[in-house]
Amino acid sequence: MNKKLLTLAITAALGLTATAAQADTLSDIKQRGFVQCGVSEGTPGFAVPDANNEWSGLDVDYCRALASAIFNDPKAVRFTPTTSENRWQTLSAGEVDVLSRTSTWTMTRDTTLGIKFVGTTYYDGQGFLVRKDLGVTSALELGGATVCIESGTTTELNAADYFAANSMEYSPVTFVSQDETLKAFEDGRCDVFTTDASALAGNRLDFAVPDDYVVLPEIISKEPLAVVVRQGDDMWFNVARWTYYALLEAEESGVTQANVDEMLGSDNPGIKRLLGLEGDFGTPMGLTKDWAYQIVKGVGNYSEIFERNVGSGSPIGIARGINALWKDGGLQYSPPIR
Amino acid sequence: MAVDTAGRLAPPPRTAFFNDPVIRGYFYQALLVLIVGGLVYWLGANAIANLTAQGKSLGFDFLRNTAGFDIAYTLIPYSRTSTYLDVFFVGLLNTLLVSLISIVLATLLGFFLGIARLSPNWLVAKVAAIYVEFTRNIPLLLQLFIWYFAVLKVMPAVKQSYSLGDMVFINQRGVFIPSPVPDDKFVWVVVALVIAVLASIAVRIWAKTRLEATGQRFPVFLTVLAIVIALPALTWLVTGANLALDVPKLTGFNFRGGIDLPPELLALIFGLTIYTATFIGEIVRSGIEAVSRGQSEAAQSLGLREGDRLRLVVIPQAMRVIIPPLTSEYLSLTKNSSLGAAIAFPELVSIFSGTALNQAGRAIEIVGMTMAVYLTFSLIVSLIMNIYNARVALVER
Numbered sequence: 069m070n071k072k073l074l075t076l077a078i079t080a081a082l083g084l085t086a087t088a089a090q091a092d093t094l095s096d097i098k099q100r101g102f103v104q105c106g107v108s109e110g111t112p113g114f115a116v117p118d119a120n121n122e123w124s125g126l127d128v129d130y131c132r133a134l135a136s137a138i139f140n141d142p143k144a145v146r147f148t149p150t151t152s153e154n155r156w157q158t159l160s161a162g163e164v165d166v167l168s169r170t171s172t173w174t175m176t177r178d179t180t181l182g183i184k185f186v187g188t189t190y191y192d193g194q195g196f197l198v199r200k201d202l203g204v205t206s207a208l209e210l211g212g213a214t215v216c217i218e219s220g221t222t223t224e225l226n227a228a229d230y231f232a233a234n235s236m237e238y239s240p241v242t243f244v245s246q247d248e249t250l251k252a253f254e255d256g257r258c259d260v261f262t263t264d265a266s267a268l269a270g271n272r273l274d275f276a277v278p279d280d281y282v283v284l285p286e287i288i289s290k291e292p293l294a295v296v297v298r299q300g301d302d303m304w305f306n307v308a309r310w311t312y313y314a315l316l317e318a319e320e321s322g323v324t325q326a327n328v329d330e331m332l333g334s335d336n337p338g339i340k341r342l343l344g345l346e347g348d349f350g351t352p353m354g355l356t357k358d359w360a361y362q363i364v365k366g367v368g369n370y371s372e373i374f375e376r377n378v379g380s381g382s383p384i385g386i387a388r389g390i391n392a393l394w395k396d397g398g399l400q401y402s403p404p405i406r
Numbered sequence: 407m408a409v410d411t412a413g414r415l416a417p418p419p420r421t422a423f424f425n426d427p428v429i430r431g432y433f434y435q436a437l438l439v440l441i442v443g444g445l446v447y448w449l450g451a452n453a454i455a456n457l458t459a460q461g462k463s464l465g466f467d468f469l470r471n472t473a474g475f476d477i478a479y480t481l482i483p484y485s486r487t488s489t490y491l492d493v494f495f496v497g498l499l500n501t502l503l504v505s506l507i508s509i510v511l512a513t514l515l516g517f518f519l520g521i522a523r524l525s526p527n528w529l530v531a532k533v534a535a536i537y538v539e540f541t542r543n544i545p546l547l548l549q550l551f552i553w554y555f556a557v558l559k560v561m562p563a564v565k566q567s568y569s570l571g572d573m574v575f576i577n578q579r580g581v582f583i584p585s586p587v588p589d590d591k592f593v594w595v596v597v598a599l600v601i602a603v604l605a606s607i608a609v610r611i612w613a614k615t616r617l618e619a620t621g622q623r624f625p626v627f628l629t630v631l632a633i634v635i636a637l638p639a640l641t642w643l644v645t646g647a648n649l650a651l652d653v654p655k656l657t658g659f660n661f662r663g664g665i666d667l668p669p670e671l672l673a674l675i676f677g678l679t680i681y682t683a684t685f686i687g688e689i690v691r692s693g694i695e696a697v698s699r700g701q702s703e704a705a706q707s708l709g710l711r712e713g714d715r716l717r718l719v720v721i722p723q724a725m726r727v728i729i730p731p732l733t734s735e736y737l738s739l740t741k742n743s744s745l746g747a748a749i750a751f752p753e754l755v756s757i758f759s760g761t762a763l764n765q766a767g768r769a770i771e772i773v774g775m776t777m778a779v780y781l782t783f784s785l786i787v788s789l790i791m792n793i794y795n796a797r798v799a800l801v802e803r
Contacts, residue, residue: 180462213660241668242750242752248750360754
């Protein structure tokens with residue numbers, strides 16, 4: 069036991085992983101009794117703790133969906149706030165089982181970091197937030213501006229690309245943590261704050277006087293914000309991926325948290341398969357037959373999660389846009405559960 | 407050990423070889439080497455096994471790849487198309503810049519503080535004592551946040567900048583000062599300054615020799631001051647050299663031209679200096695107090711003046727006590743400069759071990775290089791200070 073502790077301590081300190089060698093995350097989780105979920109330090113709408121340290125948000129609800137699928141209990145999950153700089157190490161070192169942390173899916177990350185992107189829970193793009201009294205109406209007028217950025221993000225690279233592509237100079241001020249970045253922007257160190265447009269909308273509401281700030285219309289990048297797991301554990305990858313698809317599938321078949329018990333009586337074969345009444349899709353993944361029923365029962369479907377946290381039911385009020393289901397003209401699409 | 411009634415030590419009893427302290431000593435040392443070696447091997451093997459399992463490799467080829475991000479404050483040319491190796495050097499130079507400036511300032515302030523705490527003036531001594539106790543008991547990171555965010559908050563926006571004679575501008579983007587633009591003839595003024603400095607050294611040596619030979623004093627300080635000011639000034643006038651000033655101007659969002667001192671740089675230098683100076687002050691105070699009163703009384707009885715007493719008798723002896731701990735203060739200052747990452751100053755840890763690591767995903771290589779840099783810094787500073795220490799150390803005759 070002591071030896072195991074020592075091993076854990078040393079590997080954690082080095083940011084290496086001892087768990088990857090064993091690579092059975094699902095069994096580890098079942099034994100432990102809860103899911104370890106890496107989230108952001110506090111992004112309105114995606115992951116924010118309240119006064120009682122109860123987390124909520126779109127990213128948070130995904131982890132609760134995982135916990136529901138495994139333990140039939142959306143509360144069987146512990147959240148670890150990670151910074152944009154330390155998130156990959158936290159995942160590699162096995163401190164978290166899954167990273168649901170507004171992380172952009174890029175090729176370099178996918179192929180070099182020893183991680184796997186599970187699916188895009190939110191299609192985003194990078195935008196700019198400025199003070200209204202600056203009198204700027206387009207990002208193309210930002211030549212010579214000072215820009216506050218969180219370091220270690222795709223945001224940093226996109227900004228460099230955008231200003232270079234438009235032959236504009238700028239001066240980046242990069243902070244390690246989001247809090248300091250926002251504070252420096254609010255204190256006037258920078259003219260512009262840039263990050264994913266969804267986060268900008270939420271961050272704006274946190275300022276003392278939100279109406280003094282305006283989000284510029286330009287979206288300068290593709291930011292598919294995806295869930296991430298460690299490479300080399302396909303079983304766990306499947307669980308993470310199909311949990312996400314189950315949320316979409318539930319929305320598509322009109323199964324909601326409120327009507328899921330009613331739906332158990334449905335004659336629709338698709339719904340019967342989803343809820344585990346026909347066939348067994350859970351056991352091959354190492355879950356129970358009613359895994360998807362538990363997910364919807366625990367957190368609702370994708371639409372409910374979206375509206376509750378970032379959509380019409382939240383102060384942020386973002387429209388579904390490209391995050392609508394494919395049949396509504398959006399990009400969210402689940403392969404069939406059959 | 408057995409002691410007989412007469413209080414003498416009994417002869418050591420004959421022991422088996424495994425109780426022999428010498429053999430035991432060797433045994434434990436060998437055991438320690440084995441454990442440490444085994445641990446290192448196990449960690450290395452584990453790291454490589456896990457990297458392979460995750461499909462990662464080790465290597466420094468990534469240093470030639472394009473970094474793709476921008477850095478606000480660089481001493482060498484840098485753009486988003488530069489490589490990770492350039493990022494490394496940018497970070498290295500920024501760390502060196504901050505460390506060197508802070509070491510010089512902290513030493514000056516520290517010596518001043520140390521002497522002030524020993525001042526016979528009650529007010530001066532107490533003010534210095536309060537400053538030292540207050541500052542060194544607050545964590546440096548917190549102080550940096552205070553200097554950065556508290557000061558930033560009360561600064562005016564760019565368009566309402568404080569202006570000093572329309573030359574220097576202070577606002578939320580930092581301090582903007584004019585930069586000198588010397589013309590071709592200005593090189594002569596620099597030459598004159600070098601000559602003046604050399605001449606001053608010559609005057610000092612001559613004055614010392616004369617003092618030792620004849621006992622006559624010469625007003626060295628005033629003479630040197632006159633030479634250093636007069637000679638370059640005269641050259642400037644005669645050659646008609648021109649030193650233009652590039653004054654910062656408000657264009658668009660910000661001031662352009664001149665020298666830009668960003669708030670991150672100033673806050674970091676300020677924080678490091680103020681914090682480290684308190685420790686240096688205490689080291690200086692203890693060093694001076696370590697010189698026994700008899701020494702300065704003896705110097706007094708020889709008829710040495712107050713200044714000479716300090717310069718020739720007290721300080722040289724105090725330096726022996728001051729140098730070794732001063733070295734470790736310099737080392738910790740250099741390492742503390744990495745806290746600049748928290749307030750967005752692009753030093754080594756912030757941009758290389760932070761941003762570059764994140765973008766390139768080469769944790770082991772980048773962290774290793776960063777550690778090697780700090781280790782090298784520390785060894786170099788130690789080396790320099792040890793050479794100096796050897797010079798001031800007590801020479802046994």
